[in-house]
Amino acid sequence: MPRRIARVLLESSLPQLDRLFDYAIPDELVGDARPGVRVKVPLRSAGRTIEGFVVETGDEDDADRALSEIDQVVSAARVLPERLYRLARTVADRSAGSASDVLRLAIPKRMVRAEKAWLASDGATPPVVLSEERRTADDVLAEFPMLRDRLLDGARIAVDAPPRLVDGRPAWARLLAAAAAAVLAEGRSAIVAVPDHRDLDLLQEQLLALVPGSALVRHDAGQSGPERYAGFLRTLDDAPCVVIGNRSAVYAPVHDTGLVALWDDGDPLFEEPLAPYAHARDVALVRQAVDGCALLFAGHTRTSDVERLVTLGFVAEAAAPRRAAPRVVLSTAPEHEQASARIPSASFRAVREGLDLGPVLVQVARPGYAPSLVCADCRTPTRCAHCGGPLHARARGATPVCGWCGRSAHAWACAACASTRLRLASSGSERTADELGRAFPGARVIVADGAHPVREVDDRAALVVATRGAEPIAPSGYRAVLLLDGDRMLQAPDLRIGESCLRWWSNAAALAAPGAPVHLVGVTGPVARALASWTQPNYARTELEERLPLRMPPAARVARLEGDSAAVDRALETLAADVPGLGDDAVLGPVPIDRDGYPGARALIRFDYGRGPAVTRSLRASVVAAAMSGRGRGRGKGARGRGTSRNTLAVRVDLADPEL
Numbered sequence: 001m002p003r004r005i006a007r008v009l010l011e012s013s014l015p016q017l018d019r020l021f022d023y024a025i026p027d028e029l030v031g032d033a034r035p036g037v038r039v040k041v042p043l044r045s046a047g048r049t050i051e052g053f054v055v056e057t058g059d060e061d062d063a064d065r066a067l068s069e070i071d072q073v074v075s076a077a078r079v080l081p082e083r084l085y086r087l088a089r090t091v092a093d094r095s096a097g098s099a100s101d102v103l104r105l106a107i108p109k110r111m112v113r114a115e116k117a118w119l120a121s122d123g124a125t126p127p128v129v130l131s132e133e134r135r136t137a138d139d140v141l142a143e144f145p146m147l148r149d150r151l152l153d154g155a156r157i158a159v160d161a162p163p164r165l166v167d168g169r170p171a172w173a174r175l176l177a178a179a180a181a182a183v184l185a186e187g188r189s190a191i192v193a194v195p196d197h198r199d200l201d202l203l204q205e206q207l208l209a210l211v212p213g214s215a216l217v218r219h220d221a222g223q224s225g226p227e228r229y230a231g232f233l234r235t236l237d238d239a240p241c242v243v244i245g246n247r248s249a250v251y252a253p254v255h256d257t258g259l260v261a262l263w264d265d266g267d268p269l270f271e272e273p274l275a276p277y278a279h280a281r282d283v284a285l286v287r288q289a290v291d292g293c294a295l296l297f298a299g300h301t302r303t304s305d306v307e308r309l310v311t312l313g314f315v316a317e318a319a320a321p322r323r324a325a326p327r328v329v330l331s332t333a334p335e336h337e338q339a340s341a342r343i344p345s346a347s348f349r350a351v352r353e354g355l356d357l358g359p360v361l362v363q364v365a366r367p368g369y370a371p372s373l374v375c376a377d378c379r380t381p382t383r384c385a386h387c388g389g390p391l392h393a394r395a396r397g398a399t400p401v402c403g404w405c406g407r408s409a410h411a412w413a414c415a416a417c418a419s420t421r422l423r424l425a426s427s428g429s430e431r432t433a434d435e436l437g438r439a440f441p442g443a444r445v446i447v448a449d450g451a452h453p454v455r456e457v458d459d460r461a462a463l464v465v466a467t468r469g470a471e472p473i474a475p476s477g478y479r480a481v482l483l484l485d486g487d488r489m490l491q492a493p494d495l496r497i498g499e500s501c502l503r504w505w506s507n508a509a510a511l512a513a514p515g516a517p518v519h520l521v522g523v524t525g526p527v528a529r530a531l532a533s534w535t536q537p538n539y540a541r542t543e544l545e546e547r548l549p550l551r552m553p554p555a556a557r558v559a560r561l562e563g564d565s566a567a568v569d570r571a572l573e574t575l576a577a578d579v580p581g582l583g584d585d586a587v588l589g590p591v592p593i594d595r596d597g598y599p600g601a602r603a604l605i606r607f608d609y610g611r612g613p614a615v616t617r618s619l620r621a622s623v624v625a626a627a628m629s630g631r632g633r634g635r636g637k638g639a640r641g642r643g644t645s646r647n648t649l650a651v652r653v654d655l656a657d658p659e660l
Contacts, residue, residue, distance in 0.1 A: 036078030097276020168475030188258025219245025325534035354480030477513025
């Protein structure tokens with residue numbers, strides 16, 4: 001007689017367990033062990049039980065095959081629908097990772113009370129978008145010809161968001177809300193991912209004016225466990241909905257996906273710090289291919305990654321017929337002024353004139369008072385005598401404090417020249433506010449940074465000193481915008497620093513009132529010209545062209561292989577055999593590294609997109625082989641106190657900044 005079996009994906013990060021295991025279903029669990037439910041199964045090699053998800057069930061004629069039985073069905077909730085497993089498997093294969101690691105990002109921790117309430121509700125009534133709300137969404141999308149029709153047809157589109165405020169809110173939030181509402185009106189679900197909670201609040205505010213609250217699901221890391229799990233369970237219903245959230249929102253298992261949209265995909269918050277390290281933009285591309293939905297990239301700037309897709313014709317551009325751009329001024333100090341002047345006279349006048357009309361925004365590079373100190377005599381950067389960390393000042397005349405260990409440097413002396421005199425090497429947000437407060441006596445000064453979060457300011461005159469990305473919104477727009485420390489920002493050792501600076505400056509310039517001046521201080525060159533002419537796609541295209549002959553991302557994909565030296569060498573040999581024709585310059589390294597006190601090696605592998613599946617498959621096989629060969633060997637204590645096999649191998653694909 002045939003017996004009932006289940007194919008189970010185990011919740012384990014061990015690479016050798018990243019496959020489906022067959023388990024027999026006991027007679028008493030035949031009705032409960034359905035695809036998508038959590039189960040507990042025995043793991044004979046470890047002598048214990050482990051949780052997993054039932055992916056498939058079926059009948060087997062070979063009843064003599066030795067199979068372990070499912071130990072327990074944890075819950076009747078089918079939290080892993082087939083569409084979510086297919087997405088997780090595809091993302092894992094593309095990133096040379098494990099499907100269980102992807103599902104750990106997609107499925108929140110189980111909350112029993114929220115799950116019982118969802119099971120008792122037995123589904124929800126499909127939401128309805130009123131006709132008036134639908135017309136409002138269509139009017140917003142009408143600014144971009146054929147955008148609504150393209151979205152409903154499942155196209156891939158890149159949109160340059162209008163750099164202005166509408167009713168006191170950024171136009172981009174209104175645009176993305178309208179796109180999601182238009183898709184929901186057709187009975188399909190939409191997913192919109194934004195970088196942080198401030199963007200999330202703006203988007204939610206705009207969406208609640210267009211769609212019913214019952215159709216809106218917020219996916220936020222700041223939510224409590226029950227709230228987050230309840231929102232995830234809502235996405236499992238057949239009723240369409242709109243999911244908004246941060247980078248992991250792109251995994252939401254909504255029914256009948258009609259749109260996946262990303263705002264400002266160049267923000268580093270979209271980079272996943274956990275294995276398999278898949279960027280939200282790459283997950284969105286995979287999801288569009290798997291689900292056949294529309295894909296929308298929107299921003300005030302365009303990343304070289306999206307520009308590559310536009311150049312290939314894979315993503316289409318949607319431009320507004322009436323181009324709007326802020327009034328950007330490239331401000332440099334005249335010859336008769338001191339070269340060390342931080343704010344040129346022209347920018348100083350613009351700030352003074354702007355204060356007569358309303359708030360003025362001043363963007364700086366770093367928070368704090370003096371983020372870095374140097375020796376006043378030899379200009380050597382100051383270091384803590386205990387841990388070697390950088391010293392900084394919390395206020396004028398205050399004792400320097402270490403940024404790493406927090407110790408105060410009461411009797412500091414320069415290690416190079418023995419001088420005891422210090423000099424402020426840079427100005428943070430607090431010091432800039434202090435200086436501007438003295439320059440404009442009587443003016444209201446507001447500091448907005450990580451330690452002083454400010455979401456919105458009123459339209460009264462004020463100097464708003466903000467770090468990049470923390471700029472508050474002024475309902476009527478800023479009467480002047482001053483972008484400081486641009487030259488220092490561009491000196492960061494980052495492959496994409498030009499793109500990042502252009503994104504920071506463009507987002508700040510978009511908060512200016514119509515006709516208000518935006519002064520970029522002390523910066524020239526391609527980035528400054530792109531901001532002044534508001535031609536960010538052209539800059540992204542130039543960056544891409546310069547990286548093509550050097551095979552730098554995104555012109556090529558890059559994988560980092562790290563582990564035991566012998567394991568790295570074997571993996572590279574296997575890769576050369578599995579994927580012939582990679583080229584002599586495909587592998588950089590390996591170079592020696594320290595791995596938790598043990599010697600190791602690291603190598604970078606550059607490969608074309610067409611060879612991606614073969615490369616990731618070979619690297620993943622090497623990871624599994626290294627893990628299997630390391631079983632039973634001696635273990636050392638890792639940096640986090642856990643037992644770590646010395647004969648291990650780790651792979652990270654599509655590095656944002658591979659330090660080439």
